[in-house]
Amino acid sequence: MDKGNPRELWEYVLTQVELSVSSANFNTWFRNSFIVKIGEDGVLYVGVPSQFFKDWYLKKFHTLLLKIVRGISYEFRNIEYLIVKDERRKAQNEVKHIRSALELPLDEFYINKSDNLNPRYTFDTFVIGSFNNLAYVAAQAVLSRPGITYNPLFIYGDTGRGKTHLIQAIGNQFKKQYQGRKVFYLTSEKFTIDYTDSVQAGTANRFKDKYRQYDLLIMDDVQFLSKKTKTEEELFHLFNTLHDTNKQIIFSSDRAPVSIPDIAERLKGRLASGMTIDIGEPDIESRMAIVRKKAASHDLIFPDEIVEYVAAAMSGSIRELEGMVNTIICHAQVKGCIPNITEVRQSLRSFTRPQKNISVKSVVDKVASFYGVDEESIYEKTRRREVVRPRQIIMYILREDFNISYPTIGTKLGGRDHTTVIHSCEKIKREIIVDNELASEIQNIRTLLV
Amino acid sequence: MWKYINIIYHFLLIPSINYTNKTYMIISIDKKIFSEAVYIVTRFTERKNTTLPVLSSILIIAGDDGIKMRATNLEIGIDLKIEGECIVKGVVAIPAIILQQIATSLTYEGKINLEHIGDTISLISGTGKSLIKTIPYDDFPSIPFPENPKNRIILPGIILKNIFTSITSCASTSTIRPELASIYITIEGGILTATATDSFRLAEKKIPLSNKGTQGKFLIPAKNALDIAQALPDEDIIMSFDEHQCAFVSTGCMLVSRLTNAVYPDYRQIIPKESIVEAIVLRKDFENALKRTAIFSDSFQKVRINFDPKKKIFSFFARNIDIGESSETLSANISGSALNLSFNHRYLSAVLALTGAESLSLLAAGIGRPLIIKGVGDTSLLYLVSPMNQ
Numbered sequence: 001m002d003k004g005n006p007r008e009l010w011e012y013v014l015t016q017v018e019l020s021v022s023s024a025n026f027n028t029w030f031r032n033s034f035i036v037k038i039g040e041d042g043v044l045y046v047g048v049p050s051q052f053f054k055d056w057y058l059k060k061f062h063t064l065l066l067k068i069v070r071g072i073s074y075e076f077r078n079i080e081y082l083i084v085k086d087e088r089r090k091a092q093n094e095v096k097h098i099r100s101a102l103e104l105p106l107d108e109f110y111i112n113k114s115d116n117l118n119p120r121y122t123f124d125t126f127v128i129g130s131f132n133n134l135a136y137v138a139a140q141a142v143l144s145r146p147g148i149t150y151n152p153l154f155i156y157g158d159t160g161r162g163k164t165h166l167i168q169a170i171g172n173q174f175k176k177q178y179q180g181r182k183v184f185y186l187t188s189e190k191f192t193i194d195y196t197d198s199v200q201a202g203t204a205n206r207f208k209d210k211y212r213q214y215d216l217l218i219m220d221d222v223q224f225l226s227k228k229t230k231t232e233e234e235l236f237h238l239f240n241t242l243h244d245t246n247k248q249i250i251f252s253s254d255r256a257p258v259s260i261p262d263i264a265e266r267l268k269g270r271l272a273s274g275m276t277i278d279i280g281e282p283d284i285e286s287r288m289a290i291v292r293k294k295a296a297s298h299d300l301i302f303p304d305e306i307v308e309y310v311a312a313a314m315s316g317s318i319r320e321l322e323g324m325v326n327t328i329i330c331h332a333q334v335k336g337c338i339p340n341i342t343e344v345r346q347s348l349r350s351f352t353r354p355q356k357n358i359s360v361k362s363v364v365d366k367v368a369s370f371y372g373v374d375e376e377s378i379y380e381k382t383r384r385r386e387v388v389r390p391r392q393i394i395m396y397i398l399r400e401d402f403n404i405s406y407p408t409i410g411t412k413l414g415g416r417d418h419t420t421v422i423h424s425c426e427k428i429k430r431e432i433i434v435d436n437e438l439a440s441e442i443q444n445i446r447t448l449l450v
Numbered sequence: 451m452w453k454y455i456n457i458i459y460h461f462l463l464i465p466s467i468n469y470t471n472k473t474y475m476i477i478s479i480d481k482k483i484f485s486e487a488v489y490i491v492t493r494f495t496e497r498k499n500t501t502l503p504v505l506s507s508i509l510i511i512a513g514d515d516g517i518k519m520r521a522t523n524l525e526i527g528i529d530l531k532i533e534g535e536c537i538v539k540g541v542v543a544i545p546a547i548i549l550q551q552i553a554t555s556l557t558y559e560g561k562i563n564l565e566h567i568g569d570t571i572s573l574i575s576g577t578g579k580s581l582i583k584t585i586p587y588d589d590f591p592s593i594p595f596p597e598n599p600k601n602r603i604i605l606p607g608i609i610l611k612n613i614f615t616s617i618t619s620c621a622s623t624s625t626i627r628p629e630l631a632s633i634y635i636t637i638e639g640g641i642l643t644a645t646a647t648d649s650f651r652l653a654e655k656k657i658p659l660s661n662k663g664t665q666g667k668f669l670i671p672a673k674n675a676l677d678i679a680q681a682l683p684d685e686d687i688i689m690s691f692d693e694h695q696c697a698f699v700s701t702g703c704m705l706v707s708r709l710t711n712a713v714y715p716d717y718r719q720i721i722p723k724e725s726i727v728e729a730i731v732l733r734k735d736f737e738n739a740l741k742r743t744a745i746f747s748d749s750f751q752k753v754r755i756n757f758d759p760k761k762k763i764f765s766f767f768a769r770n771i772d773i774g775e776s777s778e779t780l781s782a783n784i785s786g787s788a789l790n791l792s793f794n795h796r797y798l799s800a801v802l803a804l805t806g807a808e809s810l811s812l813l814a815a816g817i818g819r820p821l822i823i824k825g826v827g828d829t830s831l832l833y834l835v836s837p838m839n840q
Binding site for chain 2: 024049051053056083
């Protein structure tokens, strides 16, 4: 037993106590107690549920407990009793009332329940850059002639690119432009739950009617429908009904319709039948614009160097970019002035990705196993075709994703010249543009490496 | 005041009677008093199957300061003084369920004599005699009293009783969030405010106090409050509390309860500051119409209300696919704009138990925002109910 570990110590004490008191007493008084901490000065703090317990411990069990802990070590001078918070003792497995979930909890008012839209997402707060310009234009086209121009509108892109913002903004704008028409926003997960619930309750017909009444239906994250065959079928029918009656449908997903796995072909085709738009990675200028806009919404203006630093530090996810800006805003509000560049660098350290510390060996390992070649052969001088390709890809990934210098890559991969490495990287870079298969292979390898 | 403090000291005294087989207790109590006392005290015993049998029993103490009954389930505790004749001093613990069953069957005449011999106690009332096995009382826990009762206020027991019984129904029954399963009491500026919410509706009651000095706040578990309310006398009581305990003391009775150790949500911020429409309806109309409409509510107990300021009509509507539908219109004094909201009818009718006002005022702040109900002329109550998904 480790006498410095409160849990082990208490367990030992309990086994001793159990011998000295009746089991009825033991179960009543000791079941909900534990050692909170062991004080520096040898005082043991025992947590009990209420004053009743505290008084009774002091009166009945104090000498017994003291005797036991003294028996373990003379370090323990005394025992004190603390009344601890309820959270540590509360019942774990309580059945939640599903019924009551229908009412709005009093503290969540900011989402409009009749259409599920968050009013925070509007086009006013939406930053348009080259990466999402096409999506924006399509959204405007949808708004000007809903149900006719692009139906369905399918928007996809990686997480944190602003898909949800865009589609909710369409919903909010639609509500403003066409008063009296019905909008509904939901995630595919909500749709699935709704469907299963209605099947369970035997009200599948009501479920169908509910969704068919909308003039604009927005469904977020459709990729989660994969493998849910029945729900997909329901969506398929819903789609047909809405589409036939010229009701606008908008989908978002993290990948293109064709690459959503395990989803029925007929649904795939329908998802892609309107307009499919990719929101790419925001370029540096757009990121800077986003940072400025976000800061401006809090009535702050960042100096250019901070804007540039933040935009350069975070590529990809706008959500994380916003997180960074929020951190700076918080600093500014606490201190009363905008922090300088060194302070910003300091406070944003937590956002920089740890990924860069990945070892060359693990990259080699992953790629070699991906192509089914022997890991050793990568380091060897061999020029067999099946080894050369993976080796070049390893070099390319090490250079592109992890910014390792050409000479280092060369040394690490069996003492090659840096020009060889440069050549390999350039070659893959060229081929990736024309060879889609290669591009997707590299994409797959990247997911393995994260 | 000194009178009260003396009482507290008496309660703290632990009976110094040596229990052996030879000593025994003989007391004689009026049947009516005995039955009532048992009825009150039984609520404080552990009613579930417990590991410690003494927790589901009543401790009867006959000592220098009269006869007392004690019970605790480690959440709440009671020490009740009862009138009676103490012939021989003693202490005895008797299973509460048995005692309660006997007490309810007693007719209200004459006296009941309790004689403790060995490990049994005999109850003699008129012509009948029953022997009950007692429980060793050594394990009976001491009932704690707030150590440092600096925070104390005096108020009539009947008021506290009314507050506890009316507003407890609005507290959450789930123990997932212990703070919501509690009543939040704040004392500030000579006003006592009691609040209960289950996050779908909220009730707040205010009462003025005679002494204005004390300040403080605590959370008492709603279940405990209800049990305490049943035992509170109508006369003035002292309510005192510290961090973990609260106590209610009157001349013949001391009640204690554990407090919830949690932070209560800042509910003030969810009360809408402004309203877009207000309706004043007669309570009687409201009650009857709601009752009839509720029959037609669906499985979610949904009832729709409508404010029509032009026609000065307030209406209820409910539809159940299996039963049919119903609508009720009441003439009302309505100012503001027209509005439709849906509610769980149980939450609407709950307000009727909270106020005795003849007219009700309903203030709505818009779609998806909570409805405020007040009694006209009754400033003590604020009732807030959240609408259902339309």
